[in-house]
Amino acid sequence: MPQKNVFLHNFEHFHTEIHKNTVMINTLYSTMKLSQFKFNLPKDLIAEKPSKLRDEARLMVLNRKTQTVEHKLFKDLINYVDANDVVVVNNTKVFPALLRGEKEKTGAQITVFLLRELNPETKLWDVVVDPARKIRIGNKLYFGESDNLVAEVIDNTTSRGRTIRFLYDGPHDEFIRIIKSMGQTPLPDELRALRDITNEDKERYQTIYAKVEGAVAAPTAGLHISRELMKRFEIKDVKWAELTLHAGIGNFKAIEVEDLSKHRMDSEEMHIDEKCCNIINEAKNSGHKICCIGTTTMKAIETAVTIPGKISPFDGWSNKFIFPPHDFTIADMMVTNFHPSMSSMFIMVSAFAGPEFLMSAYQTAIKEKYKFHTYGDAMLIL
16 A cells, blocks of 8 residues: 555544544533432431541542542642642632521521522512421511511512511611621531531631631632641742632532533622732643632632633622533642532532542542541542
């Protein structure tokens, strides 16, 4: 066969193989369903409390290139970043959004989960109530030992969702102070079903770098970062970048569709300023690594991508749902907790680590008795 024809034959064969592999990969991902992200977790592996010291939690390290797993402590994260690499965190601050009260006339005990303030002037709030079947439009709800705060139910928004108006005539800042004095740490339903909220939760369900109040769910991967670890980052000349995404309870809502492309996330408020963008973009341009702390941080970064490998300032809302296949062009590594089966967080991390590799790692975590969920152990994906 002439040399030219041999070259053409080899090229065509190579092209055909690439096409076959591409079709196979696309078919694999296009048929990915919610049920493919299901695993069984023994209840005794759900962490009820955080580790005694923040950075003493266990850290499972996944290497995507070698498909290997190592077992470390969270403080060992310092060994995986170098000078001028960037650690990106979500600096949202959890609001004490859980109110206990009573329903008018019957005195039935009710729980109101404050989601967000809709109108400061009229003190209108979007909330979730429990038990929802007992709380109807027109009902009055009483809070505080002397019933000194009253709210009226204005509208139904979802099966458990309500719009309420607080009947308070004083200044808004005074009203917010009262809400905070009455409110409790909004631990997830699953954790509150296992134990009562304690004073320790007020400190530990909050990152040490929390600044911008507005979240009703903590960015849990960041709970492991200690002041000592932050100091080690500084000594090693690792850069630090902060953004804000106010995590909501939509992260804990069950996905109700089998076809992931049809799932719709709740919108969450997010802000990324020019300073954060410059730190990340300059590091990418210089070939340094970006370490993303948590799924909320990853969601914010991916929302702000304008062209591959670059982010721009953002001020608005994001309902981005990341599922396989997804092309991550900013983060080189990711820190995250061990998430619930079939949750949006687990599915996002699957997109970053690779679904099969992550599921295998989770089975290893179960075997090795890692702790899961809000106060559980952590994972680093390289």
